Amino acid sequence: MSNTTQLLRFITAGSVDDGKSTLIGRLLHDSKSIFEDQFSAISKTSEKRGMAAVDLSLLTDGLQAEREQGITIDVAYRYFATPKRKFIIGDTPGHEQYTRNMVTAASTANLVVILIDARKGVLTQTRRHSFLASLVGVPHVVLAVNKMDMVDYSQARFDEIVAEYKVFAAQLGLHDVHCIPLSALNGDMVVDRGENLGWYEGPALLELLEKVEIDHDVNTSDFRFPVQWVCRPQTEEHHDFRGFMGRIEAGEVSVGDEITILPSGRTTTVKEIDTYDGKLQTAFAPQSVTLTLEDEIDISRGDMFVRSSAHPPKVEKEFEATLCWLSEAPLDKSRKYLVKHTTRTAKCLFSRLDYRVDVNTLERHTADKLHMNDIARVAIKTQQPLVFDSYGIDRATGSFIVIDEATNNTVAAGMIA
Amino acid sequence: MKLVEDNLRKHTFTHLDALESESIHIMREVAAECKNPALLFSGGKDSIVMLRLAEKAFRPAKFPFPLVHIDTEHNFPEVIACRDKLAADLGERLIVRSLEDSIKRGSIVIKDENKPRNPFQSVTLLETIAEFGFDACLGGARRDEEKARAKERIFSFRDEFGQWDPKNQRPELWDTYNTRVHPGENIRVFPISNWTEMDIWEYIGREKLHIPNIYFAHEREVIRRGGNVIPVSHLVQPKPGEKVEIATVRFRTVGDMTCTAPVESTARTVDEIIVETAATRITERGATRMDDQTSDASMELRKKEGYF
Numbered sequence: 031m032s033n034t035t036q037l038l039r040f041i042t043a044g045s046v047d048d049g050k051s052t053l054i055g056r057l058l059h060d061s062k063s064i065f066e067d068q069f070s071a072i073s074k075t076s077e078k079r080g081m082a083a084v085d086l087s088l089l090t091d092g093l094q095a096e097r098e099q100g101i102t103i104d105v106a107y108r109y110f111a112t113p114k115r116k117f118i119i120g121d122t123p124g125h126e127q128y129t130r131n132m133v134t135a136a137s138t139a140n141l142v143v144i145l146i147d148a149r150k151g152v153l154t155q156t157r158r159h160s161f162l163a164s165l166v167g168v169p170h171v172v173l174a175v176n177k178m179d180m181v182d183y184s185q186a187r188f189d190e191i192v193a194e195y196k197v198f199a200a201q202l203g204l205h206d207v208h209c210i211p212l213s214a215l216n217g218d219m220v221v222d223r224g225e226n227l228g229w230y231e232g233p234a235l236l237e238l239l240e241k242v243e244i245d246h247d248v249n250t251s252d253f254r255f256p257v258q259w260v261c262r263p264q265t266e267e268h269h270d271f272r273g274f275m276g277r278i279e280a281g282e283v284s285v286g287d288e289i290t291i292l293p294s295g296r297t298t299t300v301k302e303i304d305t306y307d308g309k310l311q312t313a314f315a316p317q318s319v320t321l322t323l324e325d326e327i328d329i330s331r332g333d334m335f336v337r338s339s340a341h342p343p344k345v346e347k348e349f350e351a352t353l354c355w356l357s358e359a360p361l362d363k364s365r366k367y368l369v370k371h372t373t374r375t376a377k378c379l380f381s382r383l384d385y386r387v388d389v390n391t392l393e394r395h396t397a398d399k400l401h402m403n404d405i406a407r408v409a410i411k412t413q414q415p416l417v418f419d420s421y422g423i424d425r426a427t428g429s430f431i432v433i434d435e436a437t438n439n440t441v442a443a444g445m446i447a
Numbered sequence: 448m449k450l451v452e453d454n455l456r457k458h459t460f461t462h463l464d465a466l467e468s469e470s471i472h473i474m475r476e477v478a479a480e481c482k483n484p485a486l487l488f489s490g491g492k493d494s495i496v497m498l499r500l501a502e503k504a505f506r507p508a509k510f511p512f513p514l515v516h517i518d519t520e521h522n523f524p525e526v527i528a529c530r531d532k533l534a535a536d537l538g539e540r541l542i543v544r545s546l547e548d549s550i551k552r553g554s555i556v557i558k559d560e561n562k563p564r565n566p567f568q569s570v571t572l573l574e575t576i577a578e579f580g581f582d583a584c585l586g587g588a589r590r591d592e593e594k595a596r597a598k599e600r601i602f603s604f605r606d607e608f609g610q611w612d613p614k615n616q617r618p619e620l621w622d623t624y625n626t627r628v629h630p631g632e633n634i635r636v637f638p639i640s641n642w643t644e645m646d647i648w649e650y651i652g653r654e655k656l657h658i659p660n661i662y663f664a665h666e667r668e669v670i671r672r673g674g675n676v677i678p679v680s681h682l683v684q685p686k687p688g689e690k691v692e693i694a695t696v697r698f699r700t701v702g703d704m705t706c707t708a709p710v711e712s713t714a715r716t717v718d719e720i721i722v723e724t725a726a727t728r729i730t731e732r733g734a735t736r737m738d739d740q741t742s743d744a745s746m747e748l749r750k751k752e753g754y755f
Contacts, residue, residue: 036460036461036462036465037462037465037466065727065728065729065730065733066728066729067729067730067733068730068733104598104613104614104616105598106594106597106598107590107597107640107641108591108597109590109591109641109643111643111645115462116462116643116646118641130618133620134618134619134620137620137621138620138621138622258472258475258476258479259475259478259479261505261507261508262508263507263508263509265507265508267507268507268508271507273507275475275504275505276475277468277471277472305503306502306503306506307503314460316465316468316469317460317464317468318467318468318471318472318475318503318504331479356618370623370625371623372623373476373479425621426621426622429620429621429623430623431620431621431623431625433625433627438604438625438627438628438629439617439625440617440618440619440620440625443618443620
């Protein structure tokens, strides 16, 4: 195995009718990632249910209730690998609580595969999936025009759908869109190219997944290092050691770099970059490292190191964000919540609720309450300043979750802009 | 969309580096946000990987949590020896609580000494959590192991009865983890959720980790029972009519001796195991865990009762 194999996280969006499960099943089956005992288990269940063919969707239905009711409740993660890359698929259910589940799975994805039935073309749900992908800032979109076998593998039909979709995608700011005609049922252009789509010259789905460039998905220029944990061994050997542990969320840092500690604004110089495997001269996102500094400065978890010369993040106690409400209990504007942003947790309240977006029509509606699956524009006040970038610039420092202190549930996900 | 040409790949940050960094980040979140965490350590390969990740997360300091083993007393002696040696070499505190203690207390009633004890591990685990007041337990479970696990969060909330409610899990976004619990509740944390069996073996090879020798091919007395190859031990003796044979086998998992089956193999090195793992057509648990074959939902039911 080559030393440069990478990890690609992607999600699939589409309903069962679009052939989503069949597509995932085909991808796993044709890349030889389904094990015999898994296959025999789902074959048995399919037979028990009186199905003519093996239902590949059963592979992802992990819970008893799901198997009993024939529904998918929650995001399931599946893993497969080719000699070129490792893949994590976030498989989201297609119906109820769709927004909540898709936002959750999309938050860590590099790429989304949006499925379309070639007979039906761009539908309301295609728009919804694309809107959510753009909202969560998934960097790459693949439009998989499935069931090409049902339209006689017509290039004209494919071109028509692609033209319509590209106009819509551009409106949403989705720029990196690749369209593939395929038939998950027959296996055309999924793993193998098949013999029916000779007019299509682009990569098959798996080839695209193996080759899409993801190195630049994280912000590579502006160094961001939220302090997670201060390491003070206080042993004989490491008596004076004071290391700041964390993961580089964006950019890179080198020994000797001048850095600013936020929110205090104090500056100092990086003395050493430590890891268990030895000292480094330079470290980059998303490495987890330990930094030691030239000066003794009061620093604790929740502070952020940035490189002094780069674009500074904002340090504010009030900001606007797009919020996805995830909880069954609606937003209560009179209450205080907790916001967890990078490694800092602060009390917060919602000072304004500007509007709610209808995920199907993209129309804006006034709102004074938020219910589960609502997407809204809000203003938030926090008790302590947060150090943040706009979500469009940096997913890690532009995102936050909202926690209800009474129940400790995660009730919302937010993107600062 | 920009595509990478194979010969132009220049970065050296591998998928193992990405997984390792994610796991270190998770462990540090636990250390920073949980009041009294513990790391569940059995001496098996996944928990040995967890120890290396903890070293990477916290050295040069000591681990900010003790190691805890819930001993069924049905473990392979080689695994227990490895557990004790690793904990001693690292200089970290190891707490061992045995199912025998719960049996003496009467909280576990065993009908047959030689039956698998995995279902009872939850009882002793919950008693140990209560004894020490742990609010977070780090465990080495992976999502690729089992279909109920594929649905579980990295930070998996348990109520005051230690129960998992799969239909009512906290949404988990980005890598911003909600670690909060009320007194009496706890969180199970799985830093290697996104690792696969293959990743584990590649990491063991890369890090040159010491693992119990029964993971490598060796000759062993076995009997064949109901389609499974079962190791003969003081707990499993041949029934009348069963023949003891010598087979060349290795273990893909090392659990309760009465229900962990070895696979026939000649792989004597990590590299040879990686080759076999790439070629195998049977899942890890499917090949080795007889207790998971009893029903589609065995693991889910155990987890709901408090199993890790």
